[in-house]
Amino acid sequence: MGPMGEFDFIRWLRERTPTDPRVLVGPGDDAAVLAATHTPLLVTTDMLMDGVDFRLEDVDPVRVGRKAMGVNLSDLAAMGAKPLAAVVSVALPRSAGTSLAKQLHAGLAEMAAQHDCPIVGGDTNSWDKPLVISVTAFGVPGPQGPILRSGARPGDWLVVTGALGGSILGRHLDVTPRIAEAIELQRNARLHAMIDISDGLAADVHHLVEESGCGLVLDADSIPIHDDARRMNDGRSPLDHALSDGEDFELAFAVSPEDGARLVGVQLLDKCPVARIGRFVAERGLWIQQHGERRPLPPQGWVHRFEENDP
Numbered sequence: 001m002g003p004m005g006e007f008d009f010i011r012w013l014r015e016r017t018p019t020d021p022r023v024l025v026g027p028g029d030d031a032a033v034l035a036a037t038h039t040p041l042l043v044t045t046d047m048l049m050d051g052v053d054f055r056l057e058d059v060d061p062v063r064v065g066r067k068a069m070g071v072n073l074s075d076l077a078a079m080g081a082k083p084l085a086a087v088v089s090v091a092l093p094r095s096a097g098t099s100l101a102k103q104l105h106a107g108l109a110e111m112a113a114q115h116d117c118p119i120v121g122g123d124t125n126s127w128d129k130p131l132v133i134s135v136t137a138f139g140v141p142g143p144q145g146p147i148l149r150s151g152a153r154p155g156d157w158l159v160v161t162g163a164l165g166g167s168i169l170g171r172h173l174d175v176t177p178r179i180a181e182a183i184e185l186q187r188n189a190r191l192h193a194m195i196d197i198s199d200g201l202a203a204d205v206h207h208l209v210e211e212s213g214c215g216l217v218l219d220a221d222s223i224p225i226h227d228d229a230r231r232m233n234d235g236r237s238p239l240d241h242a243l244s245d246g247e248d249f250e251l252a253f254a255v256s257p258e259d260g261a262r263l264v265g266v267q268l269l270d271k272c273p274v275a276r277i278g279r280f281v282a283e284r285g286l287w288i289q290q291h292g293e294r295r296p297l298p299p300q301g302w303v304h305r306f307e308e309n310d311p
């Protein structure tokens, strides 16, 4: 690290770590100690690298910290879980000094606090290479237990939160993990299967059908397209962006038609619209339907010619 030194930095971190009843021993000892939960424990991890997942020369490090925490919390949301704690490991470029570490921490801590997730430890190293930041998050199950990708059944609706596409215009760095929404959904509907949209709608729902052993027909006209997707202006259609762009970090989930109709009709989620965008079928595969015509949808997304051929 820079002039401050690792031990000074740990002291700095400890002063900024709020007490939490779930954390018996926080940062500063050889290991953190969490209060036993007596429930299944969920664990997820994600690593972000300068030059691959973001470009530090273009991005405020506070946003990088927010995203590093946010993507992990989004994976907990996808399981219907509540955050319990997180640890953070950082390889800092030596030239950046402690100011970078402090800015990253500001973003990590802000995102973690918004979703009630204490940061209980980690590791801070420096080297002569670009920034690498890895977060591991622990969670406890929501009211319906861990929600897997494998529970969708023929006849279920596929419902999605929010709107999709064009996240590269900025939303990909401003992740809004749907933790509270996933809990609220469980209070209002039986969730059969769920995933967060990180790789793109088509790719991620492909995981749902693979794991559930059934098929899915997406309804092109009901897919909620984000305004960012319409602003892309790169020759690809807004629908193509909604299907193929990654990092929306919305939830896609399978529910019975009865539960789905109630969720969509009453819009039970506060400030987060939900939309029915497809239905699961017995035949294995992934299709998209528009104007009564059904075509196979490859996991990587839209077949561009489809839309151009349409009347």
Ligand SMILES: [Mg+2]
Residues within 6 Å of the ligand: 074, 075, 078, 195, 196, 198
């Ligand atoms: Mg995920």
